[in-house]
Amino acid sequence: MTDPSTDAPLKQTPLHALHLALGVRMVPFAGYEMPLQYKAGLMAEHLHTRRKAGLFDVSHMGQLKITARSGSNADAATALETLIPADVLSLGAGRQRYGLLTNEDGGICDDLMFANMGDWFYVVVNAACKDADADRIEAAIGNRVTVERCFDRALLALQGPAAEAVLAPICPDAAAMRFMDVRETRIMDTPVIISRSGYTGEDGFEISVAAKDAEHVADALLANENVLPVGLGARDSLRLEAGLCLYGSDLDTTTSPVEASLMWSIQKARKPGGSRAGGYPGAGEVEAQLAQGTQRVRVGLQATGRAPVRGGAPLFADPNGATQVGVVTSGAFGPSVDHPVAMGYVAPAHAGTGMPLYAELRGRFVPVTVAALPFTPARFKR
Structure with a gap:
């Protein structure tokens, strides 16, 4: 399989042969050949993850x-x-946080997870950005740190x-971990790094x-009857229900943390008035937006009917499409909530929960409502 955008051969993850053996539909994604869905199908994979446990291959991440x-x-x-407008210095050993790499305009170059491993930092970045992220970090602070690409x-x-019930019998350390804990341990006889985190809104682990x-x-995880392999299709609908952003769709270099409603990821010490405020790329622009507001903000959207409203659909204040006030950035059908779910950016005057809007869908103007995020409550182990 080749990348349709470049005709270059797609990379394969270490689990490629296992995917094929399980019966899978593969698709190009971020330069890799990745599983979209298995025999059970997207709907079943999504609901099984909400009810029991799904296993995802995310080895394309950096x-x-x-x-x-x-x-x-x-x-x-x-x-x-x-480089990151988050409180890294106070993060304790064995703990992880969500962070953003910003540019000089306050835009988001990537979102990531970073963990304090005691005497080094473990960082997970998005697949399509991983080389650029590593280059950016090395260029900016390579005289102070070494950056090992464990791709x-x-x-x-x-x-x-x-x-937890699946993992604990083969990794006893897992049971004592809480949300955003991370540690080096073993699964059976195999050395691993595990974090109690994920991209679905459910309790879970990344290994x-x-x-x-x-x-x-x-194989050891799939041997448990409660575990089903899950592909990118259900991963997308799960994260959408959980109100989580996808880089390249809901976030990009033109989107600021303020616009994206991600200021919670910038802790008090790094905000204006904090002990280590600013000092990251674009800090002045981000702080100006905090003080003065923005022209758009990320919101949840619920469409009327059963048809999903997809990314790229323009949003209007009126049913005739006279006044565009925003755009959908990602959308899908939410199997857990049994209705379409979406996210997008709208002008602040139209961002209130319950605000009626209209999305253009194949030449028609479909009613949508601004909805509170997430669509499904998070079930992390605090």
């Missing part, structure tokens, strides 16, 4: 190991704070209310493992 050249992890944290490692996500051991770990 994994980085960042170590201070001085040997002090505090120095690495201080360096990262010049050959596999990454699995076990998500759903049964995730980083050497490529040679990936199928061994995946």
